[in-house]
Amino acid sequence: MGISERKERQKAELREHILHVARDMVMKEGFDALSMRKLAEAVEYAPATLYLHFENRDAIARELCVRGFQELLAVLEPAAAVADPVERLSRLTEAYLAFGLKQPETYRLIFMEDPRLSAALFQDQQDGAGPKSFAVLLRVFEDLEAAGRTPDAIPPARLAEVFWAGLHGIVSLKLTCSGFTGAPAEVLGQTLVATLLRPPALRAKPARRPR
Amino acid sequence: MGISERKERQKAELREHILHVARDMVMKEGFDALSMRKLAEAVEYAPATLYLHFENRDAIARELCVRGFQELLAVLEPAAAVADPVERLSRLTEAYLAFGLKQPETYRLIFMEDPRLSAALFQDQQDGAGPKSFAVLLRVFEDLEAAGRTPDAIPPARLAEVFWAGLHGIVSLKLTCSGFTGAPAEVLGQTLVATLLRPPALRAKPARRPR
DNA sequence: AGCAATAAATGAACACCGTTCACAGAACGG
């Protein structure tokens, strides 16, 4: 009975199409400009039809939010795979800032709009995308601590939180307070990295030429 | 001719009254819940009357934004007056975080809503409230540098920016990503402070007892 | 006091918005 499968597939495709168009609208005109009526117009359906696929506007926003977060994760992935923790931290910083500045509306949607949107990312304490990505940050600082490159007496988890807050602060100040005309984000990011690292022990075994 | 003065005063008072009620609405129900019609209802005027005192809703928001920022400044002032730069930095951190967490909707309005709202704070490069308050942060790090408590080779201005970004990151993550269930904000703040400070030189001349 | 001019206030309207629901049409299973 392939007929009902086809209908299911078509329904899923339409749902996907709606989300795709919605994403375009958000990225081009911002989240506030995403209206059910304009979205319906863009996908050439009546407004009421959207409610057959999504409970309401917030449901669409939530979906865009988790997908945006997955995009962010994808961007961080190569950096997270770097072996040397110092280099890794630097690359993560670079990638995070680049994502936030290149996709401002997506970043806003994920981290700066309604708390209820990002709630989905963090409620699953075990398996959620939020905690899972935090684990990436945590690992960097654990590795750094093992390498003796971490400030004394500060647990890696807390360093990771401060690090994330710092990155988020840099991005969101750049996005909101455009008059924050200090150094470019990359410079601030590298400064942040520098303050979180303890300089390598000078006379100890030379860390095997960190490359 | 005191009569026209009285009218002017009454007009200013009404304007003030409108702003006061609007502030209450924002603090109680959030910025999105501030509607011209409900505001008009609350001050017992017709909606159109509001437009005799403000160009539009954004004008009200801008005004609330600069006033909120002044509240923040007032909260920071005692901390900024502390002589010892290390203590000062700590107190500034404490005050900033407390303001952000106790007045979340005000903080959102200032730093997390439309960039056009906060634009007014930073456009006046000389005299604006934004640059003026940044000067406070700058001075801390200049004093810290003079006391040798600053990481090497990083200009105070950049440290100040990273510091602010860190504070803002902590507050805004707490406000938006409630699932960010790490350490409490005060702990993160003190960690941030710790990472920005270089430990005092142990054996060097005791820095002339920095008082 | 009465009148003209100025200022303050408003009701009604316009164009949007999210959302709901009774209804129509098509596609399906028997």
Added chain:
DNA sequence: CCGTTCTGTGAACGGTGTTCATTTATTGCT
């Protein structure tokens, strides 16, 4: 072919910001 189920919609409800002609109140002047 018929009944059912699913897809889609038009119209409406209550809400939003904003505008503008019109009314109402107040003032200054004769």
